[in-house]
Amino acid sequence: MSGYLSRVLTAFAVAGALFAGNAQAQEFAGKTLKVATFGGSWQEWVKANVEPKFKAATGANVEYISGFPMKHLTSLISFKGQAAPFDVVELSDDVTYEALKQDLLQTGLDMALIPNAQYLPEPWRNMDNAGPAYFVVLQGVIYDADKFKAANIDAPKSWDDLANPALAGHVALPDVSFTYRPIYAAIDAEKTGDQANFKGSLDWVSSIKNPVIYGDAPTLQTRFGGGEIWAVVGAAGYLQRLSAKSPNLRFVMFPGPGKTQGIGALGQVRIVKNSPNAKLAHYWINTFLDTEVQVSLAQKIGFAPANINAAKTAAQDPKLAPLVMSDASGLEKLFQADWSKLNPVLPDWIDRWNRAVRR
Amino acid sequence: MSRHVYARLIWAPILYLALSLGVAVFIFLRNSLYTSAGFGSIVATVSASNFQKLVSDSYYAEVLGETILVSFIVVVISACLSLPIALYLRHFSTARARIYLVIVVASSAMSLVVRALGWISIMNDNGPINGLLKALHLIETPIAMIGTNGAIITGLVHGFVPVFVLTLFPVTQAIDRSVEQAAEGLGASRWQTLFTVLIPLSMPGLVSASLITFAMCMGAYTTPALLAGGKAMLFPILIQQQAMVVLNYPMAATLAFVLTIIVLGITWSSLAAARYFEPKEAR
Numbered sequence: 001m002s003g004y005l006s007r008v009l010t011a012f013a014v015a016g017a018l019f020a021g022n023a024q025a026q027e028f029a030g031k032t033l034k035v036a037t038f039g040g041s042w043q044e045w046v047k048a049n050v051e052p053k054f055k056a057a058t059g060a061n062v063e064y065i066s067g068f069p070m071k072h073l074t075s076l077i078s079f080k081g082q083a084a085p086f087d088v089v090e091l092s093d094d095v096t097y098e099a100l101k102q103d104l105l106q107t108g109l110d111m112a113l114i115p116n117a118q119y120l121p122e123p124w125r126n127m128d129n130a131g132p133a134y135f136v137v138l139q140g141v142i143y144d145a146d147k148f149k150a151a152n153i154d155a156p157k158s159w160d161d162l163a164n165p166a167l168a169g170h171v172a173l174p175d176v177s178f179t180y181r182p183i184y185a186a187i188d189a190e191k192t193g194d195q196a197n198f199k200g201s202l203d204w205v206s207s208i209k210n211p212v213i214y215g216d217a218p219t220l221q222t223r224f225g226g227g228e229i230w231a232v233v234g235a236a237g238y239l240q241r242l243s244a245k246s247p248n249l250r251f252v253m254f255p256g257p258g259k260t261q262g263i264g265a266l267g268q269v270r271i272v273k274n275s276p277n278a279k280l281a282h283y284w285i286n287t288f289l290d291t292e293v294q295v296s297l298a299q300k301i302g303f304a305p306a307n308i309n310a311a312k313t314a315a316q317d318p319k320l321a322p323l324v325m326s327d328a329s330g331l332e333k334l335f336q337a338d339w340s341k342l343n344p345v346l347p348d349w350i351d352r353w354n355r356a357v358r359r
Numbered sequence: 360m361s362r363h364v365y366a367r368l369i370w371a372p373i374l375y376l377a378l379s380l381g382v383a384v385f386i387f388l389r390n391s392l393y394t395s396a397g398f399g400s401i402v403a404t405v406s407a408s409n410f411q412k413l414v415s416d417s418y419y420a421e422v423l424g425e426t427i428l429v430s431f432i433v434v435v436i437s438a439c440l441s442l443p444i445a446l447y448l449r450h451f452s453t454a455r456a457r458i459y460l461v462i463v464v465a466s467s468a469m470s471l472v473v474r475a476l477g478w479i480s481i482m483n484d485n486g487p488i489n490g491l492l493k494a495l496h497l498i499e500t501p502i503a504m505i506g507t508n509g510a511i512i513t514g515l516v517h518g519f520v521p522v523f524v525l526t527l528f529p530v531t532q533a534i535d536r537s538v539e540q541a542a543e544g545l546g547a548s549r550w551q552t553l554f555t556v557l558i559p560l561s562m563p564g565l566v567s568a569s570l571i572t573f574a575m576c577m578g579a580y581t582t583p584a585l586l587a588g589g590k591a592m593l594f595p596i597l598i599q600q601q602a603m604v605v606l607n608y609p610m611a612a613t614l615a616f617v618l619t620i621i622v623l624g625i626t627w628s629s630l631a632a633a634r635y636f637e638p639k640e641a642r
Contacts, residue, residue, distance in 0.1 A: 068603075070603055070604060070606070071603065073398075073399065073606070074399065074603070074606065077399040077606075098398045098399075101398075102398070102399070102400070169484065169501075169503065175589045177600055177604040210503065212588065212589075213506070213588060213589025213590055214588075214589060215584070215589055216585075218472070218476060219476070219479065219585055219588075222476045222479045222480055222483075223479060223483055223505070225480070226479075226480060226483035226484065226485050226486055227483075227484075227485040228483050228484035228485055228501075343397075343398065344397060346604075346605055347397075347605045347607060350600055350604060350605060354418075354592055354597075354600075355418060357589065357590065358587070358589065358590055358591060358592040358596075
């Protein structure tokens with residue numbers, strides 16, 4: 001009897017879901033959601049993994065606007081007070097902070113339309129009342145274990161290990177104007193106790209012998225492909241991108257300031273203020289947090305899922321395990337930059353970097 | 360069409376060019392007089408603080424000087440590479456010369472990014488240049504080429520030689536072959552003919568091509584940004600940082616305004632100098 005009841009209930013649930021899906025499909029049919037995205041291979045992944053599920057759920061179309069988060073922020077500032085140039089925007093957390101400060105994003109989201117947010121650690125479900133984080137970029141060092149072994153160099157255990165003279169000309173560092181400022185903030189916090197003063201990290205940069213400086217992923221990939229780079233300071237995701245050239249790449253994070261065990265920056269997908277498709281945008285965000293989508297995020301892109309269920313699934317793969325945090329306590333131990341301190345000093349950081357590094 | 364009709368038609372492009380340049384310069388100037396309140400916010404109170412910063416800090420003058428020097432070297436190298444091509448093409452029929460011209464121009468049809476990434480592959484530590492030098496036992500450790508002005512100049516020359524040749528081509532094509540033959544008939548060697556006849560007659564094209572190349576070099580961003588390897592600095596990179604990273608629009612406008620004025624100034628004085636040294640009968 002209970003089996004029969006279960007089947008009936010399941011049938012009702014499936015019918016209900018189909019009906020709900022059908023109702024949404026009718027509500028949003030013919031509408032187009034404009035998504036400002038990072039572009040490149042990331043956009044290809046979004047088109048292949050997020051868009052089909054979103055379309056199936058809503059029947060709406062998707063139009064993409066590619067660019068760095070800062071470019072999207074520039075557009076939002078230009079269009080402030082006018083019709084939104086796009087409905088949803090993918091941002092890094094430093095840019096999200098600024099966009100919220102300038103009242104460019106919608107707050108007070110209807111979280112009932114984003115049920116997948118329940119699978120996220122509580123602090124990330126509705127950040128600043130403007131929506132959830134959708135991935136974590138773990139930041140540390142990707143190194144070629146084979147090249148380190150051949151040169152008789154131990155695996156790096158701290159930032160200072162990269163100053164080993166045997167690594168001269170073989171360490172790639174991100175330009176400070178690129179997206180990995182949390183790394184420099186963490187080094188500053190560790191060395192000087194103040195994540196915003198930049199002295200600790202600039203001293204550390206000058207201790208690295210003849211570093212390769214990169215300001216974009218294609219340049220890094222090209223130079224890495226040439227074999228001159230043995231260690232990259234950057235995101236765990238590069239492990240996926242660079243492994244075609246060097247099969248024995250490893251990703252490590254170092255204990256940081258306080259009791260932190262690594263560095264994490266949050267990817268955030270947000271609804272733009274005055275978007276005419278705000279309700280539809282909620283479904284886009286919910287689709288992004290879908291467990292299957294989030295597992296693919298780790299597998300194809302190398303970003304740590306914000307969805308804990310997805311992180312647990314991804315962690316079962318030994319190759320992906322170092323790239324993800326599969327429990328909320330691990331995520332909470334990540335050093336996260338304080339953008340209220342770092343954003344105001346960005347012009348000063350860039351100026352000092354130019355004079356010290358771009359000589 | 361009579362000259363009168365041309366005179367009427369020419370107002371449209373002149374007006375378009377003057378307006379686009381004038382409006383851009385006006386916007387740069389207006390925004391340069393404001394100050395930034397951080398991340399795209401502007402305080403619309405008139406102040407000369409951005410210009411004061413530029414004048415009081417020698418760093419900006421150094422970067423500007425470096426940008427002018429790099430652009431000048433690119434112009435000189437491009438001229439040295441383009442002139443022989445343009446003169447050589449004179450020896451073919453117009454149809455055949457155009458085919459060769461298309462081949463020269465085809466190398467610039469590639470995307471700037473792809474071209475720069477290609478140079479990065481060639482110039483990296485394990486690339487073919489360092490490989491050859493090592494094989495010839497000329498070096499033991501690789502020469503770091505990316506991130507130097509040399510790398511930037513190489514990439515820019517690659518991009519601008521076709522532009523230079525295209526600008527020079529109509530001028531060299533118009534040089535009458537009989538002038539060259541007359542010089543040789545009067546006993547001038549090939550080199551004398553080149554330096555005393557062909558180059559002076561090519562001078563209008565050389566001046567135009569040099570000025571166009573110089574102006575484009577001064578504003579070039581993509582190639583320098585990629586080949587600078589995060590270590591070299593030119594003025595357009597500074598502008599990009601202020602406009603797209605720091606979102607300090609007033610400072611970006613100030614830098615852009617200064618760059619525009621410098622380019623216009625150098626162009627105008629070069630034209631004046633060319634006119635001054637021009638033979639009187641050619642004026």
